[in-house]
Amino acid sequence: MVLSNIGECIHQYTIPTVDTSNETIIKKYLIKKRNVMYLIRFMYDYINTYTYLIFEIMNKLFQYKLTAFCAKMDFSLLSVTGEDSETFLQNQFTNDILELKNESIDHVLSGYCNPKGRLIAIVRILRFKKSQYLLIVPSELALLVLSRLKIFILRSKVKIELADENYIVTGVWCEKINIPIGSKENIEELVLLKDTDCPVLGERGWLIGEKNLILKSINNIKEKLLISDLNSNYWKSSEFFSSRFWIDKTSTENFTPQSVNLDLINGVSFNKGCYPGQEIVARTHYLGKVKKRLILASVNEEKIDKTQLKKDTPIFKNNSKENTSAKIGFVVDISYCQFEKNLNQVLLMIQCQINELKNLKDSDTLSLKEKNGPELALYALPCFSNEFNEIK
Known part of the structure; x- marks a missing residue:
């Protein structure tokens, strides 16, 4: 040890x-x-x-043929321990925590909602040890999630604390991680979680473990293997390409799980019991009232003024033949992509109205900020097959 x-x-x-x-x-x-x-x-x-x-x-x-890693992640870890930890988490999050009993599933993506069904945060929940779970949470929301969870402990035999002093989470890209997505591999004192693929750098994973050990390992990897330590913007861009959007302090309690595609990337279970906001989330699902989804677009960095590009910037759909233009959505997150194939491209995660997306014509274009603004290029996200035909 x-x-x-x-x-x-x-x-x-x-x-x-x-x-x-x-x-x-x-x-x-x-x-x-x-x-x-x-x-x-x-x-x-x-x-x-x-x-x-x-x-x-x-x-x-x-x-695993490590290609790159990200040492400085914008994520924190919450530790949940105690006899009732499994039941407690099952009653708080949108996904089925009981699935973690399955030997092939060790971590799940999940949402944490308020009673109105709005997302406070999106977290990744890991079964770290027999009676210990680790929650990967955006750092700027860690204390908020911690304080909200503690409200519901009551008489449960559960202890929740910030684990950043002892543990750390880093990101890795490898050519091939030989474990199934959703599972983990113990590497001595560390845990490697298999995540989705990145189209440029290979398969992605989360490396979690004792803080000093990971930092020393990373320093040795940089010096002896000459592997690049990429900044957190690379990880954010790869999350975008994998259909992932993380709630931050500017968007907390603004979106429902369906409006950020969480149900399309296995972040919501509709077969489990109650959790905060469950009634609203389930009603939206079964009545088919999902009106908005996230899509990924990009714009050439040279065509925009970075000082004016920000979240909530409106998106317009234009048709030059019919001489029409209408606002159909807005920017929810931004990443300045530095991948070689997408150099000088700014990635935009956009929330749009589903009906407008379904009715896109060949003559339609999307523009940023105004009718005659910079034109956007759309990416087909993995959570949608055949572009937007599966949006319901």
Whole structure:
């Protein structure tokens, strides 16, 4: 086991303090020597254990042909422990937490709603240990989610706390991660979660574990394997290409799960019991009243003024033949894409009215901000097959 606190480790190898006021000089010398030997033994074991673990982590990532990683993620970890942790989480989130009992499923994407069915946050829930779950949450919403969850603990045997002091989450891209999507692999003291593919950098994964161990492993990977450490914007862009949108502090409690495609990417279960906002989410699903969806578009960076591009910028549908123009949606998130294939492209996650998307004609174009604004190029998201035909 890797011990994160060196002071605690030294204490384990140090003999208890004794009163040596009446001892001879020889006994004092022997006690000091014994303490030094224990300290040397600790340092030897500590260094060798870390070296071994780092080597094993690097070896596994090398087997998966690591192409890049993202050390500084905009995500935090919440730890949920206790006898009632499973039942508690099942009653709070949109997805079925009981599925994590299945050996082939170790983590799920899920929404956390208010009583009106509006998303407070989107989280990824991991069964980390037998009675411990880790929640991957956008850092700027971590304390909000933590405080809201604590309200509902009541008499449940559950403990929820911010785990950023002990654990860290990083992103990796590999040519091939040989585990199913939704499952995990234990790499010594760390956990690797298989996520969706990225069209440019390969298969994606979340690497979670003891903070010091991951940071030391990353430093060794950079120095010895010469693998690029990409900024968080790369991860955000790859999330966009994978149909993922994360609620942030500007959008919390503004969207329903269906309006951000969460039901299309297995983030909502309609077969489980109650959770906050469940009645509204279920009614929208069964009555077929989903009126808005997210789509992905891009615009050339040279054609826009970055200072004026922001969330809530309107999107227009234009038809030059019919000389018509109408506002059909707005920008909900932005990522400045730096992938080689999409260089100088600004990715826009847009919420649009479904009817307008279904009725797009060959002569229709989408523009940013105004009728004659910069023209947008649409991407077909993986959650839609045959463009928008599956939107209901």
